[in-house]
């Protein structure tokens with residue numbers, strides 16, 4: 402997976418396709434809301450397995466009934482790359498089955 406930094410325009414274009422995701426402090430971020438704390442913890446476990454598969458890891462924060470992801474590419478110097486969006490798209494595809502919004 403290429404780890405070239407994306408331009409601000411490329412990031413904005415990609416974010417338009419990912420409702421709920423935002424760019425902040427050189428990272429892309431998203432907070433999911435779940436019905437219960439246990440559901441949120443199950444989503445964290447699922448995301449962790451995908452992150453291991455991709456070998457690309459977000460800062461993943463479990464709240465009472467929320468899961469927050471914050472990610473950029475350390476290997477590219479702490480900027481947003483295509484790999485970050487690949488992770489975001491995988492999480493977007495699995496989140497609805499958890500009842501996440």
Ligand SMILES: C[C@H](O)[C@H](O)[C@H]1CNC2=NC(N)=NC(=O)C2=N1
Nearest residue numbers: 456457458459473474475476477
């Ligand atoms: C050695 C290991 O493959 C690398 O450190 C991987 C692990 N997970 C990672 N996660 C993130 N967010 N960025 C990276 O550059 C990265 N690199």
